[in-house]
Amino acid sequence: xxxxxxxxxxxxxxxxxxxxxxxxxxxxxxxxxxxxxxxxxxxxxxxxxxxxxxxxxxxxxxxxxxxxxxxxxxxxxxxxxxxxxxxxxxxxxxxxxxxxxxxxxxxxxxxxxxxxxxxxxxxxxxxxxxxxxxxxxxxxxxxxxxxxxxxxxxxxxxxxxxxxxxxxxxxxxxxxxxxxxxxxxxxxxxxxxxxxxxxxxxxxxxxxxxxxxxxxxxxxxxxxxxxxxxxxxxxxxxxxxxxxxxxxxxxxxxxxxxxxxxxxxxxxxxxxxxxxxxxxxxxxxxxxxxxxxxxxxxxxxxxxxxxxxxxxxxxxxxxxxxxxxxxxxxxxxxxxxxxxxxxxxxxxxxxxxxxxxxxxxxxxxxxxxxxxxxxxxxxxxxxxxxxxxxxxxxxxxxxxxxxxxxxxxxxxxxxxxxx
Numbered sequence: 001x002x003x004x005x006x007x008x009x010x011x012x013x014x015x016x017x018x019x020x021x022x023x024x025x026x027x028x029x030x031x032x033x034x035x036x037x038x039x040x041x042x043x044x045x046x047x048x049x050x051x052x053x054x055x056x057x058x059x060x061x062x063x064x065x066x067x068x069x070x071x072x073x074x075x076x077x078x079x080x081x082x083x084x085x086x087x088x089x090x091x092x093x094x095x096x097x098x099x100x101x102x103x104x105x106x107x108x109x110x111x112x113x114x115x116x117x118x119x120x121x122x123x124x125x126x127x128x129x130x131x132x133x134x135x136x137x138x139x140x141x142x143x144x145x146x147x148x149x150x151x152x153x154x155x156x157x158x159x160x161x162x163x164x165x166x167x168x169x170x171x172x173x174x175x176x177x178x179x180x181x182x183x184x185x186x187x188x189x190x191x192x193x194x195x196x197x198x199x200x201x202x203x204x205x206x207x208x209x210x211x212x213x214x215x216x217x218x219x220x221x222x223x224x225x226x227x228x229x230x231x232x233x234x235x236x237x238x239x240x241x242x243x244x245x246x247x248x249x250x251x252x253x254x255x256x257x258x259x260x261x262x263x264x265x266x267x268x269x270x271x272x273x274x275x276x277x278x279x280x281x282x283x284x285x286x287x288x289x290x291x292x293x294x295x296x297x298x299x300x301x302x303x304x305x306x307x308x309x310x311x312x313x314x315x316x317x318x319x320x321x322x323x324x325x326x327x328x329x330x331x332x333x334x335x336x337x338x339x340x341x342x343x344x345x346x347x348x349x350x351x352x353x354x355x356x357x358x359x360x361x362x363x364x365x366x367x368x369x370x371x372x373x374x375x376x377x378x379x380x381x382x383x384x385x386x387x388x389x390x391x392x393x394x395x396x397x398x399x400x401x402x403x404x405x406x407x408x409x410x411x412x413x414x415x416x417x418x419x
Contacts (some may be wrong), residue, residue, distance in 0.1 A: 004113070004128055012036030015073050019090050020080030020165035021046040021065045024104045028078050028114070031056055040074070068093035074111070076282070077101040107131055109234050118144040120197050149218055176203070176250035178277050179257050180264040182289015186295050187375040195287045202257040204249045206242060208268075208382050208400060210261030212376075224249075239269060243276035250282045265287040267317050267344055291315075293342045296374030296403045300381045304340045306412040310341030318346020318404070322356040335360025347402045349391045357373035357406065362386055367410035372402040383410060 005352045016032050018025050021043030027052060031038050041050065046061065054061045062070070066089065071077060077094045079087045079101060087105045094101035103110035108131075114138035117128035129136035146152030168379040178199050183188035189215065191199070191212070197204065199215060202223055207216060209229035216225060226245055229239045232347060242258075248408055249256045264270030277284035293315040297304055304313040314334060322331040334341055335357045346353055347370070364387030372380040384392040386406055 006128075008124070008125070008126075008356045009035070009076065011075065013038060014075040015040060016076045016078065017042065017070055017074040017077045018080060019070075019086075020104075020218065021050055021061075022080065023047065024082075025078070025080035026050055028080060029059060031052065032119070032196070033077075037076075040070065042070050045408045047366060066090055066093075066094075071097050072100055072268075074099050078114075079103045079105070081105065083394060112280060116140040120147045120191075121146070123147060140141050147200075148193065149200055176252065176256060177285070178246050178250050178253045178273075179255075179281040179287055180270045180273060181210045181257050181259050181287045182263040182268075182291075183208075183215060183259050183261055184290040185262055185292035185299075186210070186212060186373060187299075188214040188374060190295065191289045192289065195289065198287060199257050199259065201255060203254040203258045204246075204254065205259055206246055207259045208261050211259050215259070224254075239272060243273055246273060247276060247280040247282055250277070251280070260289070261292070263291040266291045266293060266315070292374060292401075292403060293344055297342065297369070297373050297405050297409075299375045300369065300371045300379070301404055301413050302369060302371075303412060304342060304408055304409060306409050309412050310338070310340045310407055312337070313342060313407075313409075314339065315342045315344065316341040316346075318349050318353055321349040321352045323352060331356045332360040335362050340405065340409050343404040343406070345400075346398050346399065346404050350393060350404060353404070354386055354390050357386060362406070366406060367408055369400050369410045370398050371378050371405070372398045372400075 011032065012035065014037055016039050018029060018032070018039055019039045022039060025041065025043070026047045026049045029039055029041065033053070039061065041059050042062045042064065044063060044065060046054065053059045066086065071093045077090060077099055079090045081087050082105050083409055084105055087103050088109070091101045091103055091109060091111070100112040101110055102112045102114050103285045107113060113128055113131070115128045116133065118125045125140055127136040127140045129139060143152065178358040181195040181198060182192070183195065197251050200218070202219070204224045204226065205216070205219060206226040206228050219225065228242050231241045246256050246258055258273055260268045260270060262268060270286060274284050274286065305311065314337065316329045316334070320327040322329070343353060364385060366386040368384050368386045368389040370382045370389065370393045380396070380398065380400055382392050
């Protein structure tokens with residue numbers, strides 16, 4: 001077999017013709033858009049996903065069959081039809097105009113192949129494996145996993161991430177940077193792909209108590225791990241010390257990952273840390289995490305919204321009691337709501353929270369649930385009503401971290417068998 005010549009195409013602002021509007025085109029077009037190509041799609045019909053791209057003005061659609069002049073001005077042609085005769089006509093027109101042509105129906109008749117691809121920031125992995133797509137995917141996935149967990153040598157230096165940044169210069173000579181990464185609700189597999197990749201790239205990791213321990217076990221031996229839960233002082237002083245650590249390490253040139261349970265901006269004080277970095281001139285960005293306020297009820301069989309049951313849900317912090325003057329939650333309004341209420345950090349104040357909701361209109365028969373250590377192997381669920389949730393929770397010995405859910409959604413999936 002003839003050897004292939006690998007090449008990376010710079011398609012920004014350049015025309016790429018895609019012929020076909022079915023499943024293959026649906027898979028191929030997003031990567032072309034991401035590469036900045038001006039995509040012209042020719043097909044009598046489109047999938048809904050492609051139609052949405054047309055409606056958004058991201059691609060141009062000609063609602064007809066292919067004509068040879070469609071190739072004029074194109075730098076690349078993708079044939080995404082399974083009709084061999086139609087595909088041959090497209091590749092013949094491309095060949096006549098000396099334009100490389102990818103064919104989904106016949107690789108051997110094509111002048112270019114699309115490899116199995118995986119992207120990790122600025123690193124793009126493309127594998128062809130001699131035309132064997134299955135083998136290419138296996139090799140691609142092995143490299144992808146090595147990039148994700150940091151075991152592939154030389155891949156721990158991160159790209160400059162997109163997102164919120166401080167006023168520091170974004171240059172190659174800039175000092176270190178900070179990324180606030182949401183680690184998810186407890187199951188180590190629920191961190192995002194980007195979060196895991198950047199964690200593997202870290203020089204310093206500042207971790208919260210609720211971060212999945214298995215994620216820390218995957219860190220490279222030379223990574224400095226700072227356990228934020230062991231920082232002394234009261235809550236305010238501890239936060240000041242965390243801010244100081246991440247700023248100082250970044251100023252020293254390190255890539256710092258501030259690893260936080262759930263999502264950094266959902267009762268995680270991520271905003272305070274972002275402000276501290278910005279004020280210090282340290283570039284900072286945020287990688288959102290799967291928030292426990294939605295994920296934990298879901299894994300426990302409770303959808304926070306459900307058609308015909310709840311059209312709204314509210315997430316509140318319960319670490320300050322409803323009768324405390326410093327509470328910012330409008331508890332009386334929550335009592336009058338019909339939707340779902342999800343309460344984080346509310347176990348200690350559950351008796352007062354339940355009493356306040358009852359006093360402001362919620363029925364004592366309203367379903368309620370408390371989920372301890374959701375998404376982990378130690379998950380426990382207590383189902384009750386708002387009237388007896390305090391007693392049942394205490395009797396079951398539920399301890400933090402736990403999430404409280406109040407609303408009819410607690411019973412919405414009772415008929416669905418759960419693993």
